[in-house]
Amino acid sequence: MxxxxxxxxxxxxxxxxxxxxxxxxxxxxxxxxxxxxxxxxxxxxxxxxxxxxxxxxxxxxxxxxxxxxxxxxxxxxxxxxxxxxxxxxxxxxxxxxxxxxxxxxxxxxxxxxxxxPGFISGHTHVCSATPTRGIIEQGRFYKYPLELVERLSDADQDALTAFNLAELLRSGCTTQIEMSLTLRQAESYVRVADKWGVRGYPGPMIPNTTRLFDVWFRKNDAPLFASEAETLREIELARAFGKKNMNRGEGRIRPMMSAHATDTHTEKTMQAMKAACDDLGTGFHLHLSQSREEATRVKNLWQVSPTEWLEKLGMLDQPVFGAHMTAIDWANEGPILKKHGTVFSHCPSAGGAGGPSMPYPDALGAGVATNIGIDTHSNDYLENLKLAVLIGQVRYWHLRSDKARAVKEPGIWDAIEGATRVPADALKRKDLGRIAxxxxxxxxxxxxxxxxxxxxxxxxxxxxxxxxxxxxxxxxxxxxxxxxxxxxxxxxxDEAKVVAEGGRVVQGIWDQLQKEDWFNKPLARGG
The missing domain is CATH 2.30.40.10 (Urease, subunit C, domain 1)
Structure with a gap:
């Protein structure tokens, strides 16, 4: 005992x-x-x-x-x-x-x-991991399973949230910077996190998954500008969610505004996001330069990089957690991120197991504050802490001969600091992320x-x-x-109940996918 x-x-x-x-x-x-x-x-x-x-x-x-x-x-x-x-x-x-x-x-x-110290994930989508885990790794698209998650009742969403949050706790993650994929999922997160005494900075992703994909995967920019009115409405709903739940659970719940990415927003919606951030005062969370396409779109629209655009709009003058950053120009954008203390949320399992190499050594080499995040699919924080180091070392040894790149070989001390004090300090919480x-x-x-x-x-x-x-x-x-x-x-x-209820809900989603012959569609990466 x-x-x-x-x-x-x-x-x-x-x-x-x-x-x-x-x-x-x-x-x-x-x-x-x-x-x-x-x-x-x-x-x-x-x-x-x-x-x-x-x-x-x-x-x-x-x-x-x-x-x-x-x-x-x-x-x-x-x-x-x-x-x-x-x-x-x-x-x-x-x-x-x-x-x-x-x-x-x-x-x-x-x-x-x-x-x-309890680990702090700078990027999670808590409700959405288990419905797609194990079925998207060979190239299936996660869009439809996530749409089915949003059709669930509140009780079933809570069962999914509970299973996934239990996994995060089980792996040592006590605080989540949580980008829920919809407002309903953010509300579910708060219900379960509050009940269990979990610490979180939740906010609904804007645009949410019920309308994101038409904007994100557009062929031209007309859908982006056509979406402005609905995005502005979502921002106001997220602000109201934040004010309603601020300091819930004896101060453990502190909502934060969350944007999907720079290429799914306009100047008008990002300015509204900034006003909401200023109102809540907790910071800003987004996917930042997560693809070359995002960087190219922003450059074409606003004539600057995503990082420069955010700086111009004043978005970096607050705690900011940016996930993935695979298309960052570290030589030019790295100094901006470092100056503002923007945190790179590095998610080794982003997009599921077997994803692409992430720029962890690049961010360390640029002196940018770097955290270990979860993203989704894998809720094992300790496993991702390990992967950050091991995969990061492979990337370092591959890139170190390129004299044009400033890369640093990551070690376990970098990872543990990035899991604890780095995000805590960015949140202006000297009472978190340390044993003192x-x-x-x-x-x-x-x-x-x-x-x-x-x-x-x-x-x-x-x-x-x-x-x-x-x-x-x-x-x-x-x-x-x-x-x-x-x-x-x-x-x-009751641990057994959490497992059984979470499994029941996921099985229902999989049964629906099976009924619609989703599993028999061609795999993007072969069998």
Whole structure:
């Protein structure tokens, strides 16, 4: 078990900051605890439709995390600390010590784990991953499955959102910069995230998927300008959504305006977007230069690159998260992005597994703030953290001989910084993305000692072991000190029910696709 609630006192001193002495307990075996003190019963249940057991009951309120290793911020630098003890109380990291903390607290056992700040994804489409996962990788177009998602009832959309959000939590992602594909999906995200205590910056994508494709895949610019009135209406609906839900969930939900891309907006709609951004005050989220076609269209329309166009309109004078950036001219646009602190949300699994190489080494080489994002299809944040490094190194070695390119070889320290402090700082949230006294207790523990990722013993350089990990190695996850994943299981909802309901909804979508012979259409990439 990982939660021990009876034992002896801890004594120790904080090596980061002094804090008031507090009361707590240490770890003993559950058998001993039952013998000497009252113990809360651990309820285990199983659903008829699934064999997965619900999580053991986690501690609440105040507790101590005993970490094998912890990635701690000290004097504005990240430092690996072995044998750290982290006191969490009322959603905040109250004390960090290198020896036991005095008091009587429940203990979360992470002695064989690496404890890191909760990961922040700079780009997600939470409701939309599982309906297309496994059916688009050989070239099928995702348009129609996503249209079927929008036809679902609110309850069924919530079931999809819950399954996908559970996966994100399971892989250590505690905060999402969320571009929901429609307003209804943004509302679904808020309902589930609020209930589970997840941190998010959600907003509906504009234009949304019910009318996006006619504008995006246009043959000329007439559909773009014809769409202005409806886009302006969507912007006002998104602004109202943001104001309604701002600071919901004790401040964890902070909506953000989200544009599809620069080539699906006009100056008039982007100016309206800027006014809405100024009103909400949380920032701006978009796909930026995600194709050469986008860059060419914007150049033809406005005589400047997408980045220059956004700068001209004042869109970069705020927190900005731009996904993909595959068509950025890093020599010319990189300095603009760097000057404004715009964040490149690098999504290694963008478009599903087996997608194109992304400009991660290019962004690092240009000195642009770079985050690891999810996009969709793969909700495994830890897997994408690993892929960012490994695929990024391949791209670096391929490009490094090109003297015209400034590229930097990515390492695990770049990725972990990009998953935590980089996006937190861009959001102007010095209380996120770090393990430090006074920071919010958004924390993740990863088993770096067990099978496949470890060697049976606590490793001497645990960040390197993340390169062998995936989300299944994550053991505990919390946001604001509320434990959402405990000992590898969902603790905020019946895990078996979330799996069964999410599967039921996806199966219905697949049944409809089967009925319409969608699966038998030719594959773009062969069989």
């Amino acid at each position: 990982t939660h021990d609630i009876a034992g002896e006192e801890f004594f120790g001193s904080c090596f980061v900051c002094s804090s008031a002495k507090s009361q707590g307990t240490t770890r003993r075996t559950m058998l001993r605890a039952v013998a000497v003190a009252p113990v809360a019963a651990v309820a285990l249940s199983s659903a008829a439709s699934a064999k997965t057991k619900t999580a053991p009951r986690p501690p609440v309120g105040a507790f101590v995390i005993q970490a094998g290793w912890a990635l701690v911020e000290k004097s504005d630098k990240l430092e690996l600390v072995r044998g750290a003890h982290i006191l969490v109380r009322n959603g905040v990291i109250e004390e960090i010590a290198n020896s036991p903390i005095k008091g009587k607290f429940p203990v979360v056992d992470a002695k064989q784990h690496l404890v890191v 006294v006074g920071a919010r207790a958004d924390l993740v523990s990863v088993d770096v000692s067990g099978f496949l990722a470890g060697s049976g013993a606590l490793p001497p350089e645990p960040l390197n072991n993340l390169l062998y990990c995936n989300g299944m190695m994550v053991r505990h996850v919390m946001t604001d000190g509320r434990i959402q994943i405990y000992d590898g299981h969902l603790a905020v909802e």
